[in-house]
Amino acid sequence: MHGLADEAQAHAAVQAMLAAGAPEACFFDADMRDVAAIERMMADLDDWGGLDILVNNAGIQKTATLADLDTETWDAIIGVNLSGAFHTMRLALPKMAKKGYGRVVNIASVHGIVASVAKVPYCASKFGLVGMSKVAALEYAAAGNKREGGITVNCIGSGWTETAIIEPQVTARAAKFDGDRNKGIADLLAEKQPSQRTSDPSEIGALALWLCSPIAHNVTGTVIPVDGGWTAQ
Template identity: 40%
Template sequence: MLKGKSAVITGSTSGIGAGVATALAEAGVNVMLNGFGNAAQIEDMRASLAGRTGVKVLHSGADMSKPEEIEALVMEAEREFGHLDILVNNAGLQFVSPVQDFPSAKWEQILAINLSSNFYTIKAALPGMQARNFGRIINIASAHGLVASPFKSAYVAAKHGVVGLTKTVALEVAETAITCNAICPGYVKTPLVEGQIKDQAKVHGMSEEALVQIAPRVGYGL
């Protein structure tokens, strides 16, 4: 069913995105990876995945905070694969701070990458999907798209926005063979989460080990 389809997965050089890209490639889907990181390691990942699965695997370093680079990413995928069938919006960024101390630049960056990038990828991908009357749009939101936790104002606001955007797009394409859904994961120990454990432990006045134990129950670290 998926063999021969093509996908873009943003933020897919590590964590959940890398897992999604691997699963799709193993199912026969051509994959456009996206994300920052060590260039040699990313190339090893790309080449290994392509060699192991036999599908076409490409990488784009498009910055998900820049609309023009997002549009170019989608256009490149359509040009290289001939069509874009699956869009997985996974790119994300986190920062932990009380609202009164939250840096304005961090707020803007998190909203751009965690929310606005979803809008721009969907905007760029929809015309082709509509022309072919087929598409699957999957937005990786978070449990924080449904509930809040302290010290994550930008992340929580962005993920609530992703859920709302998903609902709107789903309604707009409801009479076509295009779907738009959100997945709201709970606690997943990815590089994004590992990078904030120390900050969360400091904010809550507890050890990192204690934080990891209670995080799934109270929403810290998502």
């Protein structure tokens, strides 16, 4: 596992994985803006025999218009959301190909399919992630075989999902309703997500799990929206 966490949070995450049946679990905290840190982490993972499955889920966001956006925010969002995924993929995919089996699932966004105002770097990073994933899918499509499972690279285009990354937007919208969070969420979703229901992270995880199964060997280069009809409009 990889993420940003203090010692107690990292320990709890590892214990949860062990309790769920993992024979071994380890936590890594590489800064996804730091190429050297990513390379060290990937080298450590090679000591375990290399990755069979890579899920690029690290992501940050800050809303600002093109005119108001500062370069530091641009660099950070592109660095974590796009460049970080590039570096994990470039280091993992060749080794997956040698084994004949590998899965890359990149957690993109509806903002890798359609745009929204005040999300310049986020949309740029997610559109870039989708494009990069399609190229990687083509480059590794013929690696391995049906029996081994082959190599696939896919994106999940999630809509409004109950994660910390949407909290600033929820808080800002709730302020219109005297701080009522539920009304703020409803107001956000009414604009773009026809189902007017958020997704739970576990629902995104269930799709990722299916994409990683051997039966999905011919599903590659796709972007699967989980967006309540947002991108169907």
